[in-house]
């Protein structure tokens with residue numbers, strides 16, 4: 001299933017939650033939506049699953065090359081506000097949700113057992129949900145979401161409330177969905193996980209797209225000039241190099257290392273000897289910042305504050 005989001009805008013009374021976003025989401029790929037609180041991720045997700053409509057633009061869904069209207073059976077949706085019956089057991093909740101989807105319990109009983117086993121909930125399946133930790137409830141919600149095995153899976157913050165072991169379980173589940181050709185869209189705040197998992201990402205801030213594409217494409221957009229990590233006398237380097245015309249920025253990492261970004265068009269190879277004449281250089285190498293650093297740096301620049 002393929003989703004095309006074309007120039008979509010969503011406004012609430014006082015705020016433009018999603019502002020002219022375009023995005024192509026492909027089958028067999030994982031698309032992540034990233035951004036600080038209030039960036040517009042959930043608003044976009046709600047439009048993707050048809051809960052709300054765009055004020056401008058359109059969202060097209062294609063299955064095997066044909067344009068379709070999404071129905072409840074076509075997609076799995078893990079909403080931001082989870083809704084399970086607190087007084088009922090895990091098994092009752094899952095059976096009830098399965099019946100709502102028109103699934104026969106006898107057909108999916110094995111699937112439920114496998115999911116419970118996988119998420120280490122088998123021993124607790126008869127306990128009421130209210131006795132469960134937030135993370136365990138989250139796991140039950142995720143199982144409920146995926147039970148009917150649809151082609152399109154849309155998850156609003158699937159990692160929230162989970163410990164690292166269960167985050168890994170979810171990561172594996174999502175990778176398997178991709179391998180089986182499903183289309184997966186998720187919003188998340190866990191950059192290290194997203195970096196390992198997502199094929200493409202949309203970084204949003206205040207409803208707008210700040211950068212999108214693969215991690216490399218995002219790097220190229222947000223950081224067109226490479227960063228060099230230089231081993232040297234950091235204090236002296238800060239003093240001597242920061243005034244250089246070719247140096248866009250210099251940051252002290254520790255007493256023996258600085259990070260340098262050069263101005264666009266600088267012939268970097270030719271510059272090293274003159275920098276080394278001012279302050280001896282022991283070593284230098286370009287570094288590839290991870291998504292976490294790119295994200296924080298970008299949001300900081302845009303808002304002057306950081307939320308993660």
Ligand SMILES: Nc1ncnc2c1ncn2[C@@H]1O[C@H](COP(=O)(O)OP(=O)(O)OP(=O)(O)O)[C@@H](O)[C@H]1O
Pocket residue numbers: 012013015016017035036037038039040041042043044080
């Ligand atoms: N139903 C609504 N009515 C009015 N404003 C809304 C509504 N839903 C969202 N908003 C506003 O739209 C903006 C985007 O909110 P949204 O929940 O989409 O962000 P988000 O990126 O999902 O944030 P978070 O990471 O905190 O879940 C926010 O300013 C929010 O207050």
